[in-house]
Amino acid sequence: MNGVWLEDGVVSLRTDLPDPNAEENEAIIRVLCAGICSTDHGLISGMYPYTGVLGHEFVGVVEQGPDSLIGERVVGEIVAACWNCEACGKGRASHCPHRTVLGITNRNGVFADYTSLPVENLHVVPEPVSTDIATFTEPLAAALQILEQVHITSGDRVLVVGSGKLAQLIARVLTLTGCELTCVGRNERTILLFPDTAESYTVDHLPDMQFDVVVECTGNAQGFEIARRMVRPRGTLVLKSTYPGALEVDFTMLVVDEVTIIGSRCGPFGAAVRLLESGHVDLSPLIEHRFPFDQSLEALRESRKPGTLKVLLDMC
Secondary structure: OOEEEEEOOEEEEEOOOOOOOOOOOEEEEEEEEEEOOHHHHHHHOOOOOOOEEOOOEEEEEEEEOOOOOOOOEEEEOOEEOOOOOHHHHOOOHHHOOOOEEOOOEOOOOOOEOEEEEEHHHEEEOOOOOOHHHHOOHHHHHHHHHHHHHOOOOOOOEEEEEOOOHHHHHHHHHHHOOOOEEEEEEOOHHHHOOOOOOOEEEEOOOOOOOOEEEEEEOOOOHHHHHHHHHHEEEEEEEEEOOOOOOOOOOOHHHHHHOOOEEEEOOOOOHHHHHHHHHHOOOOOHHHEEEEEEHHHHHHHHHHHOOOOOOEEEEEOO
């Protein structure tokens, strides 16, 4: 099997990988399209220890599994839980201490001809949704997780910090609430892609106001400081990015201002698929480049350039 392999910080295009074996209640999926994510670059840079096939955003066709799924286009939730531990029993399966995570923790990912996942993780892609757009399901679900954690209404003033791939998805999701949305970023080109209903600024020209909810999507110290400074007293700060190093945080002001801090990770796939089917979000402007699978290493280099949005790999 062909695949993009990471080992000891080195990425290589392999042609000798074994085909995945389906465990009990798992399906084998032929990958059609995969999206490159900032997390993939975090793994390459050593943010988390990982050896294996990279990639976790995908659309594929089920080739082995239940009869009802054979031949169906599917997307897949990336966390595979054990369902036997206390965390799983109490509804915290995404935090199962024995979990594997597609292309991230102890489970080969989707930059390959085939991948495998538990059948319960799979969601059929509706006919009207193109394969390219369905590849956004996983990060769109992560954006929707904010609405699972924070009640946002049309009366709220909300700020998104960052203008990259995830920030763009989050902004599109937040517009659905009718909130008063403001977005700030460093890249003038990507700032222009925010929804027309949002007020947009560069970090050099921040608005002189505070916000009920601030969503930090940059994964860097400057972005966090902007987010902390612009959340109002008793407001909510949502952290959607991991950080490559330690942050210096003024916890005193967070305590004095009684700010609620929420970490936010994976989200509801079913809701993401339904949103894509509805056509209420336009994600096509976020596709920056497409590469054939045999140019995967070039695609990874391209996707690492500052300001680059979604890079897709055609796996067939």
